[in-house]
Amino acid sequence: MIPEFEKFKGFSAKNLPKDEPLAPGHRACQGCGEVLALRMVMKALGRDVIVCNATGCMEIISSPFPQTAWNVPWIHVAFENAAAVASGVESARKALMRKGRIPKKHVDILAVGGDGATGDIGLQWISGAFERGHDLLYVCLDNEAYMNTGVQRSGCTPYGAMTTTSPPGKKSFGQATWKKNVPAIMAAHGIPYVATASPAYYLDLMNKVKKAALVNGPAYVHIYSPCPTGWGSAGERSVEYSKLAVETRVFPLYEVIEGRYIMSRKITKPKPVLDYFKGQRRFRHLTDEQISSIQNKVDVEYEKIIKLSEMT
Amino acid sequence: MAISDAIIGWKTLPFGCHVMEPGNSAKFRTGDWRSQHPVTDREKCIKCGMCWIFCPDMAYSQTLEGYYEANMEYCKGCGICAHECPKDAITMVPEEG
Amino acid sequence: MAKRVGVEVSIAVADAVKLANADVIPAYPITPQTHIVEHLSDLVANGELDAEFVPVESEHAAMSCCCGSSAAGARTFTSSSSQGLSLMSEILYHPGPMRLPIVMVVANRALAAPISIWNDHQDIMVQRDIGWIQTFAENGQEAFDLTLHAFRVAEDRRVSLPMIVNIDGFTLSHVIEPIEILSQEEVDRFLPSFKPRVRLDVKKPVSMGPVGVPEVYTEAKMAHNEVLKASKKVVVQAWKEFADLFGREYHPVETYRVDDAEALLVTMGSISETAMTAVDAMRDKGEKVGLVRIRLWRPFPGPEFRKAVGKAQVLAVIDRCLPPGAVCGPVGEELRSLFYKVPGAPKIFSFVAGLGGRDVTVERFNEIVSKARAYAKKRPTENYEVIGVREQ
Incomplete structure (x- = not known):
């Protein structure tokens, strides 16, 4: 077990931080599930954190000069390199503290990006940072497409989903590939902590983020982040979809602590995936046959994770 | 604070084009994006704070009596609070005019 | 010490x-x-x-x-x-x-x-x-x-x-x-x-x-x-x-035997040392040739460069870079725009040499200087010339 976890009692409904390290006035769309997840991440981390943001929705909506929604030190350089920028910040603090040039004080280093910045264009930078063992946490806010540029498909777009570059048509049913298993790729680096989270389960999310920050070394949290604009869903339903994705087993919640898979929430009586698809324009074109094939895949993938959790 | 605050000369631009004042987006009112706003029925409210924790716009805060109130300067009217309220105490009311 | x-x-x-x-x-x-x-x-x-x-x-x-x-x-x-x-x-x-x-x-x-x-x-x-x-x-x-x-x-x-x-x-x-x-x-x-x-x-x-x-x-x-x-x-x-x-002096633009020079070589980097040897040899033969070396490339030291050139009438600029389809090499372009419509400006000739490890020898510098001097009398057909390239 990880010794750093022992001193952490966990967040509960009673001790949720009131402070908002991410300020209001940001330009996120109405009902944005991503900024909601980011708000929870920041609540869990507090103010002793330096944030390295990848280009994307969260960067754009939080920093139109001369304004910033960030109450904590924040840097944005480019799309793919947040993990490398964070490596630099962490290395600098290490050297400067050792050389007595800044006070010795632990500060969390958070690198944060969307699913494109994490699973596609930025994969190498994260892999490098994890392999080198920097003490930082990387949070992926997964809204399952390139939303900031106008809803193009990414490697994390689910099978069958309609995006502007995976449109259904006479010869297409939408996204033709299965969602890339990014948390598994991160876990394969042998880093001490990997977790998945969903803003509907806010206590679980915040506890995982805090644990990821406490770990000495690299940690990764993959957070499901509904996007009403990109998914063609009602803004008011963002939290509901965050819950349905878990209840249908589409987005299982688990931790991988030092290689051991631990289910955060076992879904024994799953709802059908159709319940989750309803009301999302991106899945509207799917046939019953396609939906049942997706249902099969969801069941198979869920079983795999259950097996992993039983193995260890 | 409007975008017109960005209209400054290159000589007065902050060092490195950094934003030196933390959290100053709070001066930007996103409330005027709204076409509806939440109204809480305090008879039904159990002060659970779901509206507060699920608000993507940090609009809600707790009053002295323990109720949660949305700041209309930030509320974009998404309706998550009303949708998630376990007691259906929140109603979305269309903006007038 | x-x-x-x-x-x-x-x-x-x-x-x-x-x-x-x-x-x-x-x-x-x-x-x-x-x-x-x-x-x-x-x-x-x-x-x-x-x-x-x-x-x-x-x-x-x-x-x-x-x-x-x-x-x-x-x-x-x-x-x-x-x-x-x-x-x-x-x-x-x-x-x-x-x-x-x-x-x-x-x-x-x-x-x-x-x-x-x-x-x-x-x-x-x-x-x-x-x-x-x-x-x-x-x-x-x-x-x-x-x-x-x-x-x-x-x-x-x-x-x-x-x-x-x-x-x-x-x-x-x-x-x-x-x-x-x-x-x-x-x-x-x-x-x-x-x-x-x-x-x-x-x-x-x-x-x-x-x-x-x-x-x-x-x-x-x-x-x-x-x-x-x-x-x-x-x-x-x-x-x-x-x-x-x-005790070691550095300047944005360095000169070598530029006093009274009619033609100047312009270089950047280590080929400058060979260029000095070439200039010495040409001077020994009585040719009024000098060398200007750009040490500070950005920001470009325009006034210092103009001063270094003095009254020389011919500049032979050597670029160690061939930008395909361009008017000439980047240093050549820079200097041509620097001297554009400046009264008494020297004639500027652009040469590309020393690509991909090809040595730029003393003989090459001699060739460049004599070509530049000839072009000053009769305008060349091309905006620049690649030096030391084989055709067959």
Whole structure:
């Protein structure tokens, strides 16, 4: 077990931080599930954190000069390199503290990006940072497409989903590939902590983020982040979809602590995936046959994770 | 604070084009994006704070009596609070005019 | 006291970084930069340099890591070359406007295709407009001195800009030369410790790298350009102080036997030393030929260059870079626009030579000078000429 976890009692409904390290006035769309997840991440981390943001929705909506929604030190350089920028910040603090040039004080280093910045264009930078063992946490806010540029498909777009570059048509049913298993790729680096989270389960999310920050070394949290604009869903339903994705087993919640898979929430009586698809324009074109094939895949993938959790 | 605050000369631009004042987006009112706003029925409210924790716009805060109130300067009217309220105490009311 | 030793230039550069007491060195290996970062790894591994050596997974990550490190307030150094410099290109544009004083030594090398590990200036000319201060070294001593100078200038609070020292790959990086290595005490007199104007600090949160909305983008680019142009004063001041302390003088534009010269060669980097030998030989034959070397490439020292040219009527500009489809090489273009419609301006002829490790010999310099003089009498049909290229 990880010794750093022992001193952490966990967040509960009673001790949720009131402070908002991410300020209001940001330009996120109405009902944005991503900024909601980011708000929870920041609540869990507090103010002793330096944030390295990848280009994307969260960067754009939080920093139109001369304004910033960030109450904590924040840097944005480019799309793919947040993990490398964070490596630099962490290395600098290490050297400067050792050389007595800044006070010795632990500060969390958070690198944060969307699913494109994490699973596609930025994969190498994260892999490098994890392999080198920097003490930082990387949070992926997964809204399952390139939303900031106008809803193009990414490697994390689910099978069958309609995006502007995976449109259904006479010869297409939408996204033709299965969602890339990014948390598994991160876990394969042998880093001490990997977790998945969903803003509907806010206590679980915040506890995982805090644990990821406490770990000495690299940690990764993959957070499901509904996007009403990109998914063609009602803004008011963002939290509901965050819950349905878990209840249908589409987005299982688990931790991988030092290689051991631990289910955060076992879904024994799953709802059908159709319940989750309803009301999302991106899945509207799917046939019953396609939906049942997706249902099969969801069941198979869920079983795999259950097996992993039983193995260890 | 409007975008017109960005209209400054290159000589007065902050060092490195950094934003030196933390959290100053709070001066930007996103409330005027709204076409509806939440109204809480305090008879039904159990002060659970779901509206507060699920608000993507940090609009809600707790009053002295323990109720949660949305700041209309930030509320974009998404309706998550009303949708998630376990007691259906929140109603979305269309903006007038 | 300084010690004169026979040492490989790359090792001397790494020693300069050690004497500068760099804090963070993110680096990725590429020929011919490797000896610099290998020696730095050794120095860190042996505890001779107290720094974080970050063995990143690509040059793009190297420059990204440099940005984070410099923003957090650490003295940050890296080194690269050629394909690697091109890979980091996207990020090279960030530290200038963000005012992050990263120092980089580039061991100049050709760009593929065909792939070539040998020396020319195509790698850095592609990065001409990244908004860094850029100098060129001609020999090992200069590589050592200019590296220390780069930290001093880049981190000066009036400047706070990234800076590149160009050293020719192999021709400089891999040769052993007698180099005067300054002592720690001497370096400390020249180079104060790094005190960043702004850094990422939880006590005083700042947002770096916000979105440049149309209302501010032009002003942000202008502010960067103006501070880059103004850095020339600090570049020169620091060289003056260096000369006062250690006796070696550097100028934005260096001249050699230019008095009364009718024709001038214009060079950058290590070929300048061969060019001097060529000039000596031509002078011995009674030809009024001199040499102008550009040491400060960015910001371009226009007035200093015009002054250096004096009354010479012919300039033979040598570019170690062939930009396909362009009017001529980048240095040639720069000088033609510098002298455009200037009364009494010299005639400027552009030559491309020394690509991908091809030697530029004394004979080649003779050929270039005689061609330039002939073209001054009879206008050439082409805007530039590639020297030493076989047709059959």
